[in-house]
Amino acid sequence: xxxxxxxxxxxxxxxESFMNGxxxxxxxxxxxxxxxxxxxxxxxxxxxxxxxxGILLVPPFILFLLGFVLNNNISMLAEEWRRPQGRRGKDxxxxxxxxxxxxxxxxxxxxxxxxxxxxxxxxxTCAFCTSVPVETLGNAxxxxxxxxxxxxxxxxxPCKEIYNGQxxxxxxxxxxxxxxxxxxxxxxxxxxxxxxxxLVRSLRPCFTQAAFLxxxxxxxxxxxxxxxxxxxxxxxxxxFAKVCIQQFFxxxxxxxxxxxxxxxxxxxxxxxxxxxxxxGITDQGTMNTALKSWHKCKPPLHLHPPALSRGNGWAGEExxxxxxxxxxxxxAAYYSRV
Amino acid sequence: MDRLRxxxxxxxxxxESVMNGxxxxxxxxxVKxxxxxxxxxxxxxxxxxxxxxGIMFVPPVALFLxxxxxxxQSLVMLEEWRRPQGHRKKDxxxxxxxxxxxxxxxxxxxxxxxxxxxxxxxxxICAFSxxxxxxxxxxxxxxxxVQVQQLLAKVPCKDDELMRNNTSxxxxxxxxxxxxxxxxxxxxxxxVVAAFLARWLRxxxxxxxxxxxxxxxxxxxxxxxxFEETCCEHSRLFAHKCIFHFFESMRQEIKLHSFSLPREGExxxxxxxxxxxxxxxxxxxxxxxxxYCEKPPL
Numbered sequence: 194x195x196x197x198x199x200x201x202x203x204x205x206x207x208x209e210s211f212m213n214g215x216x217x218x219x220x221x222x223x224x225x226x227x228x229x230x231x232x233x234x235x236x237x238x239x240x241x242x243x244x245x246x247g248i249l250l251v252p253p254f255i256l257f258l259l260g261f262v263l264n265n266n267i268s269m270l271a272e273e274w275r276r277p278q279g280r281r282g283k284d285x286x287x288x289x290x291x292x293x294x295x296x297x298x299x300x301x302x303x304x305x306x307x308x309x310x311x312x313x314x315x316x317x318t319c320a321f322c323t324s325v326p327v328e329t330l331g332n333a334x335x336x337x338x339x340x341x342x343x344x345x346x347x348x349x350x351p352c353k354e355i356y357n358g359q360x361x362x363x364x365x366x367x368x369x370x371x372x373x374x375x376x377x378x379x380x381x382x383x384x385x386x387x388x389x390x391x392l393v394r395s396l397r398p399c400f401t402q403a404a405f406l407x408x409x410x411x412x413x414x415x416x417x418x419x420x421x422x423x424x425x426x427x428x429x430x431x432x433f434a435k436v437c438i439q440q441f442f443x444x445x446x447x448x449x450x451x452x453x454x455x456x457x458x459x460x461x462x463x464x465x466x467x468x469x470x471x472x473g474i475t476d477q478g479t480m481n482t483a484l485k486s487w488h489k490c491k492p493p494l495h496l497h498p499p500a501l502s503r504g505n506g507w508a509g510e511e512x513x514x515x516x517x518x519x520x521x522x523x524x525a526a527y528y529s530r531v
Numbered sequence: 532m533d534r535l536r537x538x539x540x541x542x543x544x545x546x547e548s549v550m551n552g553x554x555x556x557x558x559x560x561x562v563k564x565x566x567x568x569x570x571x572x573x574x575x576x577x578x579x580x581x582x583x584x585g586i587m588f589v590p591p592v593a594l595f596l597x598x599x600x601x602x603x604q605s606l607v608m609l610e611e612w613r614r615p616q617g618h619r620k621k622d623x624x625x626x627x628x629x630x631x632x633x634x635x636x637x638x639x640x641x642x643x644x645x646x647x648x649x650x651x652x653x654x655x656i657c658a659f660s661x662x663x664x665x666x667x668x669x670x671x672x673x674x675x676x677v678q679v680q681q682l683l684a685k686v687p688c689k690d691d692e693l694m695r696n697n698t699s700x701x702x703x704x705x706x707x708x709x710x711x712x713x714x715x716x717x718x719x720x721x722x723v724v725a726a727f728l729a730r731w732l733r734x735x736x737x738x739x740x741x742x743x744x745x746x747x748x749x750x751x752x753x754x755x756x757x758f759e760e761t762c763c764e765h766s767r768l769f770a771h772k773c774i775f776h777f778f779e780s781m782r783q784e785i786k787l788h789s790f791s792l793p794r795e796g797e798x799x800x801x802x803x804x805x806x807x808x809x810x811x812x813x814x815x816x817x818x819x820x821x822x823y824c825e826k827p828p829l
Contacts (some may be wrong), residue, residue, distance in 0.1 A: 429806065
């Protein structure tokens, strides 16, 4: 548990580490998914190719999209791309940088899946067993088999229990051949990907370092700005809600007191904080009315001094009506408590 | 748990340690990959050589490139190499030092792979079973050339029907494995002796230049890290100021357009006004719309 917490803290220490962490987790998940997946070749002539290539290519595509979905920065990229220009220019280099870095990270899990699949060999064996060169590996002159028949026999190569073409071509020979091709393809694919990654990483400082530093700075800036703005809005919403609710309770208690023709009960000067917090509501009936009113008729989203008529004002009213000089001191007192 | 944390902290303590750590991890990963990899020799005359040598040499190249990619210092070195001279001179000795240290670290995982492969023996048996002299082995001595090639190619496959109980197959296999392991141990010995000599003899040649190169390469690395951290700090402060000014300007606009706003009471003066004068659903909506449609200039 402690180990996980430590690893988690390290990964969260900065944004890039966090994204690298997610990336690594997805790569491991992809390898684990492959080993947990129960590969079942259909062993029928046309279905083999579809199944084998499907298992080879469809999960990587899904993992690639998932890599984008799990990346928090995708919404940031979309927002930056679609916002109106306004007073701040848009820099396509920054957008390109953000997209490239997201795409690179999203590519890792699919590449791991394809490599593991090819190195394991089952997919290629299933997909291409009907194209095994029978002339070189077996007895092509085996009599009595039309093309279609031969394809049907060859299609059963991955399924050892039902294979009946031992005289045509030995099962182990065909499987070894196909697996060798698959592993060769797998290692070539791994080499190609690492070479590409190496070139992308090492050619950048040779050509566009200054532009790269600029794009990286501004893309971090956009991310930080968005986070800070969200935090500021959350703080504002908290203050807004606090004052709104306090005003609601105050209005409620004043209305009820007015209805009963009692003056609002002011907390005595030496009553202490607890009495003040009761906000003038001190019996069951009043509290029940307050709760019912909160459910049936929430106050408008206005924090001005209380209006004379309490309307249901949702976004209708533009300007609050002119207020009498209701105790400003009390308003100030609320603010300061807030 | 504590031990793990201590090890982790030690490795993070300086960038050389981090790189040594990554290097060690890659070497372990290389051994793990070899043991997980299901080696399956094709047992066909021309394919054996290609497969055997391919498995021996292609993954090391990929591991070498991985070692270069994962090493942060390689980027630092490239930047230092390609930067315009400006006010700061470029010292080729520093660049050479960085390059050699990067290469040395990147070579470890490939060498581990090759040695593990040779000590295991399967690759060499697969690649060279067709080149063994058939006269030396009783079972293959008196067969035609084509047939002997076919048979020898099948030696790595124990379960093949022709080879199942063939004692000559075992003899060829043992012979090739012996050569493979001898080669593996010799390479390991040569490399360890070379590393030993390099470390021992280095102080005899130009120690001062070496110390300078090492110092300045560390310096460049640290300078780069601090620059990135400072940029992050700066963008945070910049964003803070930007948002603060945005809220301020919204408050000014609201003040200009609506006349019945309560003035800030005496109690609020001198205290942080968290609501920033924005006290209405419409004002909030307006603020959010302005933020999206017209972000403030930088």
